[in-house]
Amino acid sequence: MGTTFHGPSPWPHITRAIRTRGSRHAAIAHLGQDAPTLLPLRGGDVLVVNASRAAVRAHLTSPVALAYYRDAGVRVLSSPDLHANVIATERWAVIGSANASHSSTIAVEGVVITDDPDLVAAVRGFIDGIEEVTEVDQVFLDNAVAQWQIGRAVPVPGVSGRGQADPGFLPAQVTRMFLRHIIEFQPGPAEHHAWAAESRHRRAPAGPAVKYQLEWFHHDKSDSLLRRGDVLVFVTADHEWLYPPAVVDSEAVAIPRSPGAVGHLLRSRTDLDPIPVPVAEQILADAGHPGARLRVDHRIASPSLRVAVLGLWDL
Structure with a gap:
């Protein structure tokens, strides 16, 4: 495959690239409610995310997604300063702008996917070297749920994307x-x-x-x-x-x-x-x-x- 660029809708390429054997390490700043459909991690993988109080209260990082990954056996860590979005498998590295959220799938995003071994090693080293992380355990999840309840979704340019402040309810035409x-x-x-x-x-x-x-x-x-x-x-x-x-x-x-x-x-x-x-x-x-x-x-x-x-x- 070599090194390829994908945009403006890179998530299908990201999801396909990370469906590989071996452990995956990901640093994704924000997770939407449906992150598991975009970022299919499994037991033994590592996920670093910005699940700070501010991110959860703004509905940028979802306790539902955090609980899902933890239940699946993924080691989930929170870094309040994380803004990067990178993933490393044993073969591929993904480097780009995409958060794991529905808003990212309708935004204009761009990522580079590469099998260059030096870049793969560099991305994994970057993720493993992130400092000041907190383990997402049961107590952390309980606190995140409380913060989500008292917060609200607010539009943040480049993060929450269009349509996040009021996602609406019924589709324009109910056919099913x-x-x-x-x-x-x-x-x-x-x-x-x-x-x-x-x-x-x-x-x-x-x-x-x-x-x-x-x-x-x-x-x-x-x-x-x-x-x-x-x-x-x-x-x-x-x-x-x-x-x-x-x-x-x-x-x-x-x-x-x-x-x-x-x-x-x-x-x-x-x-x-x-x-x-x-x-x-x-x-x-x-x-x-x-x-x-x-x-x-x-x-x-x-x-x-x-x-x-x-x-x-x-x-």
Whole structure:
């Protein structure tokens, strides 16, 4: 391969380059919620990130991503002064501007990927030589979750990118909507911290500017393949409550040590409440949809029914 430059959208090349055998060392300044889909690290790898109080409060580095990597066996370290974005595998070095975040995938970025052994060694030496680092352990994660809750997303030129201050909720056109029963399962550390930070089931105040929240949806790969922008509506197992819509906000992420299980990040509104299923059924019947099938998992194929379901919450 030699040495190549990739821009303005280098993440597919970065992800492909680091899917190699052997350990990977990465120094990535900021991690978005969906960093694991871009930066697929595994047990034994090393990740240095800027998870300072300021970065977490500004929603530039996500406790969800930190917990995910730690749960996967990655050694995660925080350096409050880190601004570099470099990666070293046993064969490749990646040097460039890209943070591991969705905003980076829509920004104009540039990276150099090289198999020059001197550069690979230099990048790994740089990462291993970063001083004043703090191990991201359970106590660190708990503190990061607290900082995230009281912070807010703010636009920072060159870091948070366009669209970060208010990422929006529903896509411009809802073409895929699914009804799913809420699945009860024992969450691992990644899911636990996602829920503790911003779960719809724990509506703790997160500051007056907070309008949206993120959480994990854990399911089996055999379930219908979801993609970013799909809308999910959940019903409780006892068919008592219908929860407000949530939007799939990431590609599928494999759950560590859970064969066949994947997770998606879901974006939902903090100001919408669940509706009793009988009430929702009556409203939909009055709107011309007596067979809405709110008690069965299925894809809501009817465009008019999708509109009526969203209308339950005036969306």
